[in-house]
Amino acid sequence: MTDTVDDVDFPYAEDASKQEKISALQERLEVLEAQNEEMRDKLLDANAENNKYQQKLERLTHENKKLKQSPLFVATIQEVTDDGVIIKQHGNNQEALTEVTDEMKEDLEPDDRVAVNNSLSIVKELSSETDVRARVMEVTKSPEVSYADIGGLEEQMQEVRETVEMPLEHPDMFVDVGIEPPSGVLLYGPPGTGKTMLAKAVANETDATFIKMAGSELVHKFIGEGAKLVRDLFEVAREHEPAVIFIDEIDAIAAKRTESKTSGDAEVQRTMMQLLSEMDGFEDRGEIRIIAATNRFDMLDRAILRPGRFDRLIEVPKPDAEGRELIFQIHTRNMNVADDLDFAALAEDTENASGADIKAICTEAGMFAIRDDRTTVQRSDFEEAWEKIQAEEEDDEVSKTFA
Numbered sequence: 001m002t003d004t005v006d007d008v009d010f011p012y013a014e015d016a017s018k019q020e021k022i023s024a025l026q027e028r029l030e031v032l033e034a035q036n037e038e039m040r041d042k043l044l045d046a047n048a049e050n051n052k053y054q055q056k057l058e059r060l061t062h063e064n065k066k067l068k069q070s071p072l073f074v075a076t077i078q079e080v081t082d083d084g085v086i087i088k089q090h091g092n093n094q095e096a097l098t099e100v101t102d103e104m105k106e107d108l109e110p111d112d113r114v115a116v117n118n119s120l121s122i123v124k125e126l127s128s129e130t131d132v133r134a135r136v137m138e139v140t141k142s143p144e145v146s147y148a149d150i151g152g153l154e155e156q157m158q159e160v161r162e163t164v165e166m167p168l169e170h171p172d173m174f175v176d177v178g179i180e181p182p183s184g185v186l187l188y189g190p191p192g193t194g195k196t197m198l199a200k201a202v203a204n205e206t207d208a209t210f211i212k213m214a215g216s217e218l219v220h221k222f223i224g225e226g227a228k229l230v231r232d233l234f235e236v237a238r239e240h241e242p243a244v245i246f247i248d249e250i251d252a253i254a255a256k257r258t259e260s261k262t263s264g265d266a267e268v269q270r271t272m273m274q275l276l277s278e279m280d281g282f283e284d285r286g287e288i289r290i291i292a293a294t295n296r297f298d299m300l301d302r303a304i305l306r307p308g309r310f311d312r313l314i315e316v317p318k319p320d321a322e323g324r325e326l327i328f329q330i331h332t333r334n335m336n337v338a339d340d341l342d343f344a345a346l347a348e349d350t351e352n353a354s355g356a357d358i359k360a361i362c363t364e365a366g367m368f369a370i371r372d373d374r375t376t377v378q379r380s381d382f383e384e385a386w387e388k389i390q391a392e393e394e395d396d397e398v399s400k401t402f403a
Protein backbone atom coordinates (compact mmCIF):
# COMPACT_ATOMS: atom_id res chain seq x y z
CA MET A 1 0.00 0.00 0.00
CA THR A 2 1.35 3.46 -0.88
CA ASP A 3 1.79 6.08 1.82
CA THR A 4 -0.44 9.15 1.63
CA VAL A 5 0.48 12.64 2.77
CA ASP A 6 -1.87 12.27 5.74
CA ASP A 7 0.23 9.34 7.04
CA VAL A 8 3.22 11.58 7.70
CA ASP A 9 4.61 11.00 11.17
CA PHE A 10 7.13 13.52 12.34
CA PRO A 11 10.67 12.26 12.91
CA TYR A 12 11.07 13.80 16.34
CA ALA A 13 9.53 13.65 19.75
CA GLU A 14 6.97 16.28 20.75
CA ASP A 15 9.23 17.67 23.42
CA ALA A 16 12.38 17.88 21.27
CA SER A 17 14.11 21.23 21.02
CA LYS A 18 13.60 23.41 17.95
CA GLN A 19 17.16 22.72 16.76
CA GLU A 20 16.64 18.92 17.10
CA LYS A 21 13.40 19.18 15.17
CA ILE A 22 15.09 21.12 12.34
CA SER A 23 17.96 18.67 11.94
CA ALA A 24 15.59 15.65 12.14
CA LEU A 25 13.43 17.19 9.44
CA GLN A 26 16.54 18.01 7.37
CA GLU A 27 17.63 14.38 7.50
CA ARG A 28 14.19 13.11 6.60
CA LEU A 29 14.06 15.55 3.71
CA GLU A 30 17.35 14.26 2.32
CA VAL A 31 16.15 10.66 2.51
CA LEU A 32 12.90 11.55 0.80
CA GLU A 33 14.73 13.46 -1.92
CA ALA A 34 16.95 10.46 -2.59
CA GLN A 35 13.91 8.19 -2.72
CA ASN A 36 12.16 10.62 -5.00
CA GLU A 37 15.16 10.67 -7.32
CA GLU A 38 15.26 6.88 -7.40
CA MET A 39 11.55 6.69 -8.16
CA ARG A 40 11.92 9.20 -10.99
CA ASP A 41 14.72 7.10 -12.54
CA LYS A 42 12.55 4.01 -12.29
CA LEU A 43 9.65 5.86 -13.85
CA LEU A 44 11.83 7.00 -16.74
CA ASP A 45 13.09 3.45 -17.28
CA ALA A 46 9.56 2.12 -17.14
CA ASN A 47 8.45 4.75 -19.64
CA ALA A 48 11.26 3.86 -22.01
CA GLU A 49 10.41 0.16 -21.65
CA ASN A 50 6.76 0.93 -22.21
CA ASN A 51 7.63 2.84 -25.38
CA LYS A 52 9.67 -0.09 -26.64
CA TYR A 53 6.79 -2.52 -26.09
CA GLN A 54 4.38 -0.09 -27.68
CA GLN A 55 6.55 0.03 -30.78
CA LYS A 56 6.88 -3.74 -30.86
CA LEU A 57 3.13 -4.06 -30.52
CA GLU A 58 2.58 -1.68 -33.42
CA ARG A 59 5.05 -3.60 -35.55
CA LEU A 60 3.42 -6.92 -34.78
CA THR A 61 -0.09 -5.54 -35.35
CA HIS A 62 1.03 -4.20 -38.70
CA GLU A 63 2.65 -7.52 -39.62
CA ASN A 64 -0.46 -9.39 -38.52
CA LYS A 65 -2.68 -7.16 -40.66
CA LYS A 66 -0.43 -7.66 -43.65
CA LEU A 67 -0.55 -11.44 -43.27
CA LYS A 68 -4.32 -11.42 -43.03
CA GLN A 69 -4.78 -9.46 -46.25
CA SER A 70 -5.94 -11.79 -48.96
CA PRO A 71 -3.63 -12.20 -51.94
CA LEU A 72 -4.30 -10.63 -55.28
CA PHE A 73 -4.52 -12.52 -58.55
CA VAL A 74 -2.96 -11.45 -61.80
CA ALA A 75 -4.98 -11.06 -64.99
CA THR A 76 -4.51 -9.58 -68.45
CA ILE A 77 -6.97 -7.19 -70.05
CA GLN A 78 -8.53 -8.76 -73.16
CA GLU A 79 -10.93 -6.05 -74.19
CA VAL A 80 -12.25 -2.76 -72.90
CA THR A 81 -16.00 -2.65 -73.73
CA ASP A 82 -18.92 -0.37 -72.92
CA ASP A 83 -20.21 -3.00 -70.50
CA GLY A 84 -16.95 -3.27 -68.60
CA VAL A 85 -13.56 -4.85 -69.04
CA ILE A 86 -12.92 -8.43 -70.10
CA ILE A 87 -10.03 -9.94 -68.21
CA LYS A 88 -8.28 -13.31 -68.45
CA GLN A 89 -6.88 -14.68 -65.20
CA HIS A 90 -3.36 -16.08 -65.26
CA GLY A 91 -3.06 -19.63 -64.07
CA ASN A 92 -6.57 -20.88 -64.87
CA ASN A 93 -7.09 -18.83 -68.06
CA GLN A 94 -10.70 -18.06 -67.14
CA GLU A 95 -12.23 -15.03 -68.75
CA ALA A 96 -14.49 -12.69 -66.84
CA LEU A 97 -16.29 -9.42 -67.37
CA THR A 98 -15.66 -6.95 -64.60
CA GLU A 99 -16.87 -3.43 -64.03
CA VAL A 100 -14.46 -0.57 -63.52
CA THR A 101 -14.76 3.12 -62.82
CA ASP A 102 -14.72 5.42 -65.86
CA GLU A 103 -11.52 6.92 -64.60
CA MET A 104 -9.71 3.57 -64.49
CA LYS A 105 -11.19 2.52 -67.80
CA GLU A 106 -9.45 5.39 -69.53
CA ASP A 107 -6.07 4.05 -68.42
CA LEU A 108 -6.64 0.42 -69.42
CA GLU A 109 -5.72 -1.14 -72.73
CA PRO A 110 -5.75 -4.72 -74.04
CA ASP A 111 -2.66 -6.69 -72.87
CA ASP A 112 -2.21 -4.57 -69.72
CA ARG A 113 -1.59 -6.64 -66.62
CA VAL A 114 -3.77 -5.98 -63.60
CA ALA A 115 -4.16 -7.32 -60.07
CA VAL A 116 -7.67 -8.49 -59.19
CA ASN A 117 -9.18 -9.51 -55.86
CA ASN A 118 -11.34 -12.53 -54.99
CA SER A 119 -14.42 -10.99 -56.56
CA LEU A 120 -12.40 -10.20 -59.70
CA SER A 121 -12.55 -6.43 -59.25
CA ILE A 122 -9.47 -4.71 -60.58
CA VAL A 123 -7.44 -3.42 -57.64
CA LYS A 124 -4.53 -1.92 -59.50
CA GLU A 125 -2.62 -1.83 -62.74
CA LEU A 126 0.70 -3.66 -62.75
CA SER A 127 4.00 -2.70 -64.23
CA SER A 128 5.15 -4.35 -67.44
CA GLU A 129 6.54 -7.90 -67.53
CA THR A 130 10.11 -6.79 -67.92
CA ASP A 131 9.80 -4.95 -64.62
CA VAL A 132 8.49 -8.06 -62.92
CA ARG A 133 11.38 -10.08 -64.29
CA ALA A 134 13.82 -7.49 -63.02
CA ARG A 135 12.20 -7.50 -59.60
CA VAL A 136 12.20 -11.24 -59.04
CA MET A 137 15.43 -12.15 -60.79
CA GLU A 138 18.86 -11.00 -59.80
CA VAL A 139 21.20 -11.30 -62.79
CA THR A 140 24.92 -10.74 -62.18
CA LYS A 141 27.75 -11.34 -64.61
CA SER A 142 30.47 -13.13 -62.60
CA PRO A 143 29.52 -12.11 -59.04
CA GLU A 144 32.33 -10.85 -56.84
CA VAL A 145 32.62 -13.84 -54.53
CA SER A 146 35.48 -16.29 -54.82
CA TYR A 147 36.24 -19.61 -53.16
CA ALA A 148 38.78 -17.81 -50.98
CA ASP A 149 35.92 -15.81 -49.41
CA ILE A 150 34.31 -18.95 -48.05
CA GLY A 151 35.48 -20.35 -44.72
CA GLY A 152 35.21 -24.04 -43.78
CA LEU A 153 33.07 -25.98 -46.27
CA GLU A 154 36.06 -27.56 -48.09
CA GLU A 155 34.18 -30.76 -48.86
CA GLN A 156 31.09 -28.89 -50.00
CA MET A 157 33.21 -26.64 -52.18
CA GLN A 158 34.90 -29.66 -53.72
CA GLU A 159 31.54 -31.27 -54.51
CA VAL A 160 30.10 -28.09 -55.98
CA ARG A 161 33.17 -27.73 -58.15
CA GLU A 162 32.88 -31.30 -59.43
CA THR A 163 29.19 -31.09 -60.13
CA VAL A 164 28.84 -27.54 -61.41
CA GLU A 165 32.25 -26.31 -62.50
CA MET A 166 33.50 -29.42 -64.31
CA PRO A 167 30.46 -29.78 -66.60
CA LEU A 168 30.60 -26.07 -67.45
CA GLU A 169 34.33 -25.96 -68.14
CA HIS A 170 34.96 -29.43 -69.56
CA PRO A 171 31.67 -30.76 -70.99
CA ASP A 172 33.74 -32.88 -73.41
CA MET A 173 35.10 -34.97 -70.54
CA PHE A 174 31.62 -36.16 -69.67
CA VAL A 175 30.96 -36.98 -73.32
CA ASP A 176 34.26 -38.89 -73.57
CA VAL A 177 33.54 -40.92 -70.46
CA GLY A 178 29.97 -41.40 -71.54
CA ILE A 179 28.10 -40.19 -68.46
CA GLU A 180 25.59 -37.43 -67.93
CA PRO A 181 26.72 -34.68 -65.56
CA PRO A 182 24.42 -34.22 -62.59
CA SER A 183 21.48 -31.99 -63.51
CA GLY A 184 20.89 -30.02 -60.39
CA VAL A 185 22.60 -29.55 -57.08
CA LEU A 186 20.60 -29.00 -53.92
CA LEU A 187 22.33 -27.26 -51.03
CA TYR A 188 20.55 -27.72 -47.73
CA GLY A 189 21.26 -26.52 -44.22
CA PRO A 190 20.51 -23.78 -41.70
CA PRO A 191 20.25 -20.10 -42.73
CA GLY A 192 23.37 -18.03 -43.21
CA THR A 193 25.82 -20.89 -43.72
CA GLY A 194 27.12 -19.87 -47.15
CA LYS A 195 24.81 -21.60 -49.62
CA THR A 196 24.30 -18.48 -51.72
CA MET A 197 28.02 -17.75 -51.50
CA LEU A 198 28.90 -21.20 -52.86
CA ALA A 199 26.60 -20.68 -55.83
CA LYS A 200 27.98 -17.20 -56.48
CA ALA A 201 31.58 -18.35 -56.18
CA VAL A 202 31.15 -21.16 -58.68
CA ALA A 203 29.51 -18.73 -61.13
CA ASN A 204 32.41 -16.33 -60.65
CA GLU A 205 35.11 -18.98 -61.11
CA THR A 206 33.50 -20.26 -64.29
CA ASP A 207 32.82 -16.78 -65.67
CA ALA A 208 29.17 -17.61 -65.75
CA THR A 209 26.21 -15.30 -65.26
CA PHE A 210 24.57 -15.79 -61.88
CA ILE A 211 20.78 -15.73 -62.02
CA LYS A 212 19.03 -15.85 -58.70
CA MET A 213 15.37 -16.23 -57.98
CA ALA A 214 13.78 -16.67 -54.55
CA GLY A 215 11.16 -19.42 -54.39
CA SER A 216 9.00 -17.49 -51.94
CA GLU A 217 8.81 -14.44 -54.21
CA LEU A 218 7.94 -16.66 -57.13
CA VAL A 219 4.76 -17.88 -55.48
CA HIS A 220 3.80 -15.17 -53.02
CA LYS A 221 4.29 -11.91 -54.85
CA PHE A 222 1.59 -12.31 -57.44
CA ILE A 223 -0.46 -15.40 -57.72
CA GLY A 224 -0.72 -16.70 -61.25
CA GLU A 225 2.77 -15.82 -62.44
CA GLY A 226 4.97 -18.50 -60.88
CA ALA A 227 4.97 -20.94 -63.80
CA LYS A 228 5.59 -18.20 -66.31
CA LEU A 229 8.44 -16.78 -64.26
CA VAL A 230 10.09 -20.21 -64.11
CA ARG A 231 9.89 -20.38 -67.91
CA ASP A 232 11.35 -16.87 -68.07
CA LEU A 233 14.11 -17.86 -65.68
CA PHE A 234 15.36 -20.58 -68.01
CA GLU A 235 14.95 -18.31 -71.02
CA VAL A 236 17.08 -15.62 -69.38
CA ALA A 237 19.68 -18.30 -68.56
CA ARG A 238 19.74 -19.40 -72.20
CA GLU A 239 20.27 -15.81 -73.28
CA HIS A 240 23.25 -15.53 -70.91
CA GLU A 241 25.02 -18.88 -71.30
CA PRO A 242 27.16 -20.00 -69.53
CA ALA A 243 24.88 -19.43 -66.57
CA VAL A 244 24.28 -20.66 -63.06
CA ILE A 245 20.63 -20.57 -62.02
CA PHE A 246 20.23 -20.28 -58.27
CA ILE A 247 16.80 -20.93 -56.78
CA ASP A 248 16.81 -19.91 -53.14
CA GLU A 249 14.13 -21.18 -50.71
CA ILE A 250 13.09 -23.90 -53.14
CA ASP A 251 10.84 -25.33 -50.41
CA ALA A 252 8.38 -22.50 -51.18
CA ILE A 253 7.65 -24.06 -54.58
CA ALA A 254 8.53 -27.69 -53.92
CA ALA A 255 6.92 -28.48 -50.60
CA LYS A 256 5.21 -31.82 -50.04
CA ARG A 257 1.68 -31.88 -51.40
CA THR A 258 -0.92 -31.06 -48.80
CA GLU A 259 -4.57 -32.07 -48.65
CA SER A 260 -5.91 -28.55 -48.96
CA LYS A 261 -7.04 -27.43 -52.38
CA THR A 262 -6.80 -23.69 -52.02
CA SER A 263 -5.90 -21.71 -55.10
CA GLY A 264 -2.56 -20.86 -53.49
CA ASP A 265 -1.62 -24.52 -53.36
CA ALA A 266 -2.72 -25.14 -56.94
CA GLU A 267 -0.56 -22.24 -58.01
CA VAL A 268 2.45 -23.61 -56.14
CA GLN A 269 1.90 -26.99 -57.80
CA ARG A 270 1.79 -25.40 -61.24
CA THR A 271 5.02 -23.54 -60.54
CA MET A 272 6.73 -26.71 -59.36
CA MET A 273 5.48 -28.68 -62.41
CA GLN A 274 6.94 -26.02 -64.68
CA LEU A 275 10.26 -26.27 -62.88
CA LEU A 276 10.28 -30.06 -63.18
CA SER A 277 9.48 -29.94 -66.86
CA GLU A 278 12.21 -27.36 -67.49
CA MET A 279 14.66 -29.63 -65.66
CA ASP A 280 13.51 -32.75 -67.46
CA GLY A 281 14.25 -31.09 -70.79
CA PHE A 282 17.61 -30.11 -69.45
CA GLU A 283 19.94 -32.15 -71.68
CA ASP A 284 19.38 -29.70 -74.51
CA ARG A 285 20.09 -26.73 -72.35
CA GLY A 286 23.81 -26.46 -72.94
CA GLU A 287 25.92 -24.52 -70.53
CA ILE A 288 23.40 -23.94 -67.78
CA ARG A 289 23.73 -25.40 -64.29
CA ILE A 290 21.07 -25.26 -61.61
CA ILE A 291 21.67 -24.91 -57.90
CA ALA A 292 18.84 -24.74 -55.39
CA ALA A 293 18.97 -24.07 -51.68
CA THR A 294 16.70 -24.77 -48.75
CA ASN A 295 16.65 -24.52 -44.97
CA ARG A 296 13.75 -26.97 -44.86
CA PHE A 297 14.96 -30.20 -46.45
CA ASP A 298 12.31 -32.16 -44.52
CA MET A 299 9.51 -30.26 -46.30
CA LEU A 300 10.60 -31.03 -49.85
CA ASP A 301 8.49 -33.04 -52.24
CA ARG A 302 10.60 -36.07 -53.14
CA ALA A 303 9.63 -35.62 -56.82
CA ILE A 304 12.22 -32.89 -57.17
CA LEU A 305 14.99 -35.17 -55.90
CA ARG A 306 14.54 -37.85 -58.59
CA PRO A 307 17.44 -38.63 -60.93
CA GLY A 308 17.77 -36.01 -63.62
CA ARG A 309 16.45 -33.32 -61.30
CA PHE A 310 18.13 -32.26 -58.06
CA ASP A 311 20.07 -35.48 -57.88
CA ARG A 312 23.11 -34.18 -56.02
CA LEU A 313 22.43 -33.28 -52.41
CA ILE A 314 25.03 -31.34 -50.47
CA GLU A 315 24.57 -30.55 -46.81
CA VAL A 316 25.89 -27.15 -45.73
CA PRO A 317 25.98 -27.27 -41.91
CA LYS A 318 26.87 -24.59 -39.39
CA PRO A 319 30.66 -24.27 -39.13
CA ASP A 320 32.64 -26.19 -36.51
CA ALA A 321 35.29 -24.40 -34.40
CA GLU A 322 37.89 -24.65 -37.15
CA GLY A 323 35.42 -23.30 -39.72
CA ARG A 324 34.44 -20.45 -37.41
CA GLU A 325 38.10 -19.52 -36.98
CA LEU A 326 38.57 -19.35 -40.75
CA ILE A 327 35.40 -17.31 -41.20
CA PHE A 328 36.57 -14.85 -38.51
CA GLN A 329 39.86 -14.51 -40.36
CA ILE A 330 38.06 -13.84 -43.64
CA HIS A 331 35.73 -11.20 -42.25
CA THR A 332 38.45 -9.36 -40.32
CA ARG A 333 40.79 -9.21 -43.33
CA ASN A 334 40.20 -5.51 -43.78
CA MET A 335 39.73 -4.70 -40.11
CA ASN A 336 42.23 -3.19 -37.75
CA VAL A 337 42.27 -5.88 -35.06
CA ALA A 338 44.54 -6.12 -32.00
CA ASP A 339 47.84 -7.92 -32.80
CA ASP A 340 47.27 -10.48 -30.08
CA LEU A 341 43.69 -11.32 -31.10
CA ASP A 342 43.28 -15.07 -30.67
CA PHE A 343 41.01 -16.27 -33.48
CA ALA A 344 40.89 -19.83 -32.14
CA ALA A 345 39.61 -18.54 -28.80
CA LEU A 346 36.99 -16.42 -30.58
CA ALA A 347 35.87 -19.51 -32.45
CA GLU A 348 35.55 -21.43 -29.16
CA ASP A 349 33.48 -18.58 -27.68
CA THR A 350 30.99 -18.49 -30.52
CA GLU A 351 29.66 -22.02 -30.59
CA ASN A 352 26.56 -22.36 -32.72
CA ALA A 353 27.24 -19.17 -34.71
CA SER A 354 26.59 -19.37 -38.46
CA GLY A 355 28.83 -17.72 -41.05
CA ALA A 356 26.31 -14.87 -41.31
CA ASP A 357 26.41 -14.48 -37.51
CA ILE A 358 30.21 -14.22 -37.63
CA LYS A 359 30.03 -11.55 -40.29
CA ALA A 360 27.58 -9.64 -38.10
CA ILE A 361 29.80 -10.12 -35.02
CA CYS A 362 32.77 -8.58 -36.85
CA THR A 363 30.82 -5.51 -37.99
CA GLU A 364 29.27 -5.07 -34.54
CA ALA A 365 32.66 -5.48 -32.83
CA GLY A 366 33.97 -2.65 -35.04
CA MET A 367 31.04 -0.52 -33.90
CA PHE A 368 31.89 -1.20 -30.25
CA ALA A 369 35.45 -0.02 -30.87
CA ILE A 370 34.21 3.15 -32.58
CA ARG A 371 31.80 3.87 -29.70
CA ASP A 372 34.75 3.51 -27.35
CA ASP A 373 36.81 5.92 -29.47
CA ARG A 374 39.36 3.26 -30.46
CA THR A 375 40.64 2.34 -33.92
CA THR A 376 41.77 -1.15 -32.92
CA VAL A 377 39.19 -3.85 -32.37
CA GLN A 378 39.90 -6.14 -29.42
CA ARG A 379 38.66 -9.45 -28.04
CA SER A 380 36.14 -7.87 -25.63
CA ASP A 381 34.46 -6.06 -28.60
CA PHE A 382 33.87 -9.40 -30.30
CA GLU A 383 32.53 -10.89 -27.08
CA GLU A 384 30.11 -8.04 -26.52
CA ALA A 385 29.06 -8.16 -30.16
CA TRP A 386 28.22 -11.87 -29.93
CA GLU A 387 26.17 -11.27 -26.78
CA LYS A 388 24.25 -8.49 -28.48
CA ILE A 389 23.58 -10.56 -31.60
CA GLN A 390 22.38 -13.53 -29.57
CA ALA A 391 20.02 -11.26 -27.61
CA GLU A 392 18.67 -9.81 -30.86
CA GLU A 393 18.16 -13.27 -32.32
CA GLU A 394 16.23 -14.27 -29.20
CA ASP A 395 14.12 -11.13 -29.53
CA ASP A 396 13.40 -12.01 -33.14
CA GLU A 397 12.30 -15.49 -32.12
CA VAL A 398 9.88 -13.96 -29.60
CA SER A 399 8.48 -11.59 -32.24
CA LYS A 400 7.97 -14.49 -34.63
CA THR A 401 6.17 -16.50 -31.97
CA PHE A 402 3.73 -13.66 -31.25
CA ALA A 403 3.29 -12.45 -34.83
Ligand SMILES: Nc1ncnc2c1ncn2[C@@H]1O[C@H](COP(=O)(O)OP(=O)(O)OP(=O)(O)O)[C@@H](O)[C@H]1O
Pocket (backbone or CB within 6 Å): 149, 150, 151, 152, 153, 190, 191, 192, 193, 194, 195, 196, 197, 198, 248, 293, 294, 295, 327, 330, 354, 355, 356, 357, 359
Ligand atom coordinates in the same frame (compact mmCIF):
# COMPACT_ATOMS: atom_id res chain seq x y z
N1 LIG B 1 31.20 -20.19 -44.78
C1 LIG B 1 31.22 -18.86 -44.82
N2 LIG B 1 32.38 -18.18 -45.00
C2 LIG B 1 32.40 -16.83 -45.03
N3 LIG B 1 31.31 -16.06 -44.89
C3 LIG B 1 30.13 -16.67 -44.70
C4 LIG B 1 30.00 -18.09 -44.68
N4 LIG B 1 28.72 -18.41 -44.49
C5 LIG B 1 28.04 -17.25 -44.43
N5 LIG B 1 28.88 -16.20 -44.56
C6 LIG B 1 28.50 -14.76 -44.52
O1 LIG B 1 27.10 -14.67 -44.34
C7 LIG B 1 26.46 -14.03 -45.44
C8 LIG B 1 25.19 -14.79 -45.77
O2 LIG B 1 25.54 -16.06 -46.27
P1 LIG B 1 24.71 -16.78 -47.44
O3 LIG B 1 23.73 -15.79 -48.03
O4 LIG B 1 25.63 -17.44 -48.36
O5 LIG B 1 23.92 -17.81 -46.58
P2 LIG B 1 22.80 -18.83 -47.03
O6 LIG B 1 23.22 -20.15 -46.52
O7 LIG B 1 22.52 -18.69 -48.48
O8 LIG B 1 21.61 -18.27 -46.16
P3 LIG B 1 20.02 -18.38 -46.37
O9 LIG B 1 19.66 -19.82 -46.21
O10 LIG B 1 19.52 -17.52 -45.24
O11 LIG B 1 19.72 -17.81 -47.74
C9 LIG B 1 27.47 -14.05 -46.56
O12 LIG B 1 27.33 -12.93 -47.39
C10 LIG B 1 28.80 -14.05 -45.83
O13 LIG B 1 29.18 -12.73 -45.52
